[in-house]
Amino acid sequence: MEDAVDFHGHLCPMSYLGVRMGRLALKKLVRGRERGVRLIAVVEFQNCLADGIQYATGATFGKNTLFLRDCGKFAASFYDLATEKSMRIRVGNEVVEESLIFGTEGQEVKKLPPNDRKEAARRILEKGKEIAERFSKMSDEELFEVTQAPYFKPAEEPSLKHVVCEECGEIVLEEFIKEKDGKKVCIECESSPA
Incomplete structure (x- = not known):
């Protein structure tokens, strides 16, 4: 312990x-x-x-x-x-x-x-x-x-394909990229005011 x-x-x-x-x-x-x-x-x-x-x-x-x-x-x-x-x-x-x-x-x-x-x-x-x-x-x-618990199989591990957010410049996994005003942005930049 x-x-x-x-x-x-x-x-x-x-x-x-x-x-x-x-x-x-x-x-x-x-x-x-x-x-x-x-x-x-x-x-x-x-x-x-x-x-x-x-x-x-x-x-x-x-x-x-x-x-x-x-x-x-x-x-x-x-x-x-x-x-x-x-x-x-x-x-x-x-x-x-x-x-x-x-x-x-x-x-x-x-x-x-x-x-x-x-x-x-x-x-x-x-x-x-x-x-x-x-x-x-x-x-x-x-x-x-x-x-007993119902069997749980985890989702596939996320792809490591990534892009650079066009607003903050940080690398983001591709599946988390959103589009805002025609730009590829991360979730935080998508929700922040323009």
């Missing part, structure tokens, strides 16, 4: 659960951490859970093996490209509720004046460690619900 803490920045309930979730997916689907492009993870909420999953599985946005389908749920689906096996793991409701206490209090600390944050943040991080420690004593079955 120490490396996962370094990766995420601190130990909190959701990053801990993400690591456990990722390890469970590997155990059931792949039987070990895969360095190549074999395991796909689709997270359903952009929060600390995703960092834990990324750390445990090695799935990344750069390898096109980590995807965000943000629907505000504390769950992720995992797909083994070699066997086409899949599963969805969600954090149990009671576990989510306990984790959200930490998250809510952490949000409140961010609202404090800078001089008051340090001690409050220390207390919150200590509470997060205590919650994660409690979770470490629980079984996977107590923490998660595992169900």
Whole structure:
């Protein structure tokens, strides 16, 4: 867990659960951490859970093996490209509720004046460690619900054909080029006033 803490920045309930979730997916689907492009993870909420999953599985946005389908749920689906096996793991409701206490209090600390944050943040991080420690004593079955996920095949990797935006001069992948006043422009330049 120490490396996962370094990766995420601190130990909190959701990053801990993400690591456990990722390890469970590997155990059931792949039987070990895969360095190549074999395991796909689709997270359903952009929060600390995703960092834990990324750390445990090695799935990344750069390898096109980590995807965000943000629907505000504390769950992720995992797909083994070699066997086409899949599963969805969600954090149990009671576990989510306990984790959200930490998250809510952490949000409140961010609202404090800078001089008051340090001690409050220390207390919150200590509470997060205590919650994660409690979770470490629980079984996977107590923490998660595992169900079958419909198989997901990622889209083909984008072509690397590119053009130079005629307004900003930056190189842009061809599929993201738009037309504006007869010029080939990037998405940002297309939406900016003339």
